[in-house]
Amino acid sequence: MPSLLAALTTFVTLLAWTKFAENPAGFMVPILGACLMVAVLGMLLRMLRLPAFVVALAQLVLVLLWLNHREAAALSFGGWVPTPSSVQELFAAFGDSVVASQAYAAPVPKSVPEFYPLMILAGALTAVLVDFLAVGLRRAPLAGLPLLALYTAPVSVLDGGVSWLKFAAAALCFLFLIASEEAQRLSHWGHQLSPGGRIFDTQTTTVSSQAVWASARKIGLTATGVAVVVPLLVPSFSASFFGGGNGPGNGDGDAVSISNPMIDLKRDLTQGQDVELIRMTTTENDPSYLRITVLDSFDGTAWRPSSRDIPVKQRADGEVTRPPGLDLTIPSRKVSATLEASANFRSRWLPTPYPVSSVQAPGDWRYDRSTLDFISAADNQTTANISYRLTALDLSPSAADLAESTPAPASVYTPNTELPRDLPASVRKLARTVTDGEATKFEQAVALQQFFRVDGGFRYSLKRDRGNGTDDLVRFLSTDGRVGYCEQFAASMALMGRAIGIPSRVAVGFLRPDRVAPNTYVYSSHDLHAWPEMYFGGIGWVRFEPTPQDRAAGVPAYTTQEVPRPAPSESSSAPAVAPTLNRIDRSTDPNAAVNGKKSSSPLTDPAVVGSAVALLVLLLLALAPRTTRTLVRRRRWTAAGTGAALVEAGWDEVRDTAVDLGVAFDDGVTLRTAARDLVAAFGRPGDEDDALGRSTHRGPDADPEATRALDRLVGLLERARYARALPDGAATEEQVRSDVAACVAALRAGAGKRRRTRATWLPGSLTNRRVSPRGSTRRGPVLEPGVDRAV
Secondary structure: OHHHHHHHHHHHHHHHHHHHEOOOHHHHHHHHHHHHHHHHHHHHHHHOOOOHHHHHHHHHHHHHHHHHHHHHHHHOEOOOEOOHHHHHHHHHHHHHHHHHHHHOOOOEOOOOHHHHHHHHHHHHHHHHHHHHHHHHOOOHHHHHHHHHHHHHHHHHHOOOOOOHHHHHHHHHHHHHHHHHHHHHHHHOOOEOOOOOOOOOOOOOOEOOOHHHHHHHHHHHHHHHHHHHHHHHHOOOOEEEOOOOOEEEOOOOOOEEOOOOHHHHHHHHHHOOOOOEEEEEEEOOOOOOOEEEEEEOEEOOOOEEOOOEEOOOOOEOEEEOOOOOOEOOOOOEEEEEEEEEEOOOOOOOEEOEOOOEEEEEOOOOEEEOOOOOOEEEOOOOOOOOOOEEEEEEEEEOOOHHHHHOOEOOOHHHHOOOOOOOOOOOHHHHHHHHHHHOOOOEHHHHHHHHHHHHHHHOOOEEOOOOOOOOOHHHHHHHHOOOOOEEOHHHHHHHHHHHHHHOOOOEEEEEEEOOOEEEEOOEEEEEHHHEEEEEEEEEEEOEEEEOOOOOOOOOOOOOHHHOOOOOOOOHHHHOOOOOOOOOOOEHHHOOOOOOOEOOEOOOOHHHOHHHHHHHHHHHHHHHHHHHHHHHHHHHHHHHHHHOOOHHHHHHHHHHHHHHHHHHOOOOOOOOOOHHHHHHHHHHOOEOOOOOEOOOOOEOOEOOOOOHHHHHHHHHHHHHHHHHHHOOOOOOOOOOHHHHHHHHHHHHHHHHHHHOHHHHHHHHHOOHHHHOEEEOOOOOEEEOOOOOOOOOOOO
16 A cells, blocks of 8 residues: 555655646656556565565666666667666767757647657656655655655746646655554554553454554645745736746746747738837947847757846846856957837847947846846837946957867756757758858868858848748758748858857847937837857857848958968977867867777766676665664764663674574563573574575574673663662673674574575664564564553
8 A cells, every 4th residue: 555655655746747748648658657566566575575675676676677678679688687778878868868958948849759768767766766765764764855855846847837736745744644554553552541440451452553644644734835825826927928928936036048039030021011119329430239138948848048037136236157168368349329219119138239248228127147138127118218228348369269269068958959859861961061161160161151151052032931840940051942041041141050060050130220319329120139159268159140141241350360270390299288179179068979889988978887887886785785774873872872772782693693593582582581592593503504595503502602602681670670770880891792793693694595695785773673583563662761561
């Protein structure tokens, strides 16, 4: 019953994961099977009275065998027994699953079943852990920690969180799991004591657990009801952008999930009337690109903005954090401007140049440190009719600066080079062909820009349908489909940049304004534009312009400069002291090929690393019981500060040793009776084992010295418990430890080699179970000195 309830609680909690994929049955059904498998095996092994660690280890082995059967049955012996090939295939499946989980935002499409193994593994291992804590160790409240982790993951990641029905079901199951443990614990007290009854009652009335279950129902329903109703009364924050959808955040608006700003780009470019949206007043002679936001996530369907981190401290009320990656040595100048948005421009994004050093805007506008785009953090707040001031940074990096740039950090490189797993190889091949022969990442980026603007035969036209998914971009890149507008040009260049390892994203905003008065410029709906940004360490995110010149007349100055080349004498000499790390022959991608071949180092082989991790985990699991038993023994002796406590510690050590060795021990009998049972199990050290695997000489005469030591220990224990006080010097630490050591040695000698090995590696005393001579299994109570365990 407890095992099945633990499995049910785990699976019901895992229902919170269903929004992770479009087809949750792909991993939820196998997880249900894994939960049942873990529960059934746990019940069977506990019927054999095996220690909790042994049960958990067996469950873990079964789960791994089952996963090996699921993913690599054809390569396994008999479909189940792992082989080197099946283990490699299993780790490859998990590696593909990790890649899929990073490449796709939730919900993962049905076309990506590679995502499922990771979820199945996590669910199955959680089922083992919950069963071990709640049933094996009988610590159901402690099992709430992994269950909470299961529930927290989708709550913090998924838009809209988790349904309250799933929360209520999981909470009720967990409360009933706790009630089940308490009911089982209460049943160990044996017969019920009723008013007026005798202490030693011979009736068969057992302790009733009805009150426990009634309390669980009341507490569970009340607590769950409060947890479900209270959030409905607490105001929450949500925001929509460009009218393209809604996205919830947490209660204080520190995180926002945003929709795709490209939704309205094509419509505003083709609506006919050129509507004024932004009026800028500045002393800058030639203002141009004004950015609204960046699209830094590509899942194969569309380019979208990722989630934004916008805490209260990141308001648009003064200085803004320094742009990521920008070095102080890069030449720049500050340009001030005042912007006024018309009533026609109702955006939840605040247009700004990139990068900016300060922004002063009325209301609650906040920015993300990694993207420096500004988002409305208040309901019903848009840009309509607002006026705000800002100071922009006009950067002047040179081609040499960009060519000699440092590599992108992992926090920038990894998310901004992610690509769908099903990206056609033709895209990667085209990107390599276009950039072949270039010496640096920057020169590769310039080659891509030149390919779209001039060399590739592309043509700008608004007659193309909207779309920037993989299929749309593949058609756009084909030789007979190179017609499109800024959306396709920007998205395609960013896609090809990622394909060759350059961190890339797409920016959406305004191209170039019209001058309507001295120092006054107007951005209109026909000025909406999209362009790619690429990252180069030391400069940060840099703008490129792939859209042909009949739409975008100019390109950034640094893309037209020549990259300095070393003199012939220099190139033939030794390498420079600090060569650029952004060169093609020194790739910044830790997973990239070297000279066209992948590294064969075993440290980078997933199969080798996975096998090493698995062996390490198994080694730690194997050492855990033995290490824990040693720590318990040391703490027991250390805590014994008085003579009485020292004697109690010695008796506990003898008792636990007997339990470890499988010797019958009953805490419900008198000390003398327990001592007789122990003496009967004494053996003679050094004897050979008999046919039953025990010492050939057993009993009081097998080791007379150990028998006398046990008598002394029992005598001291009786005096410690029943006398007013144990005389000083009656129980010295040296004498007690010596007697305990003699008893332990005799018990181990009588048990035989096989039981000694099991007691060393799988000590049964860790689960605090006591096996009585009558065959019942009970939990031995921990009593203070002076209390007779026979009462």
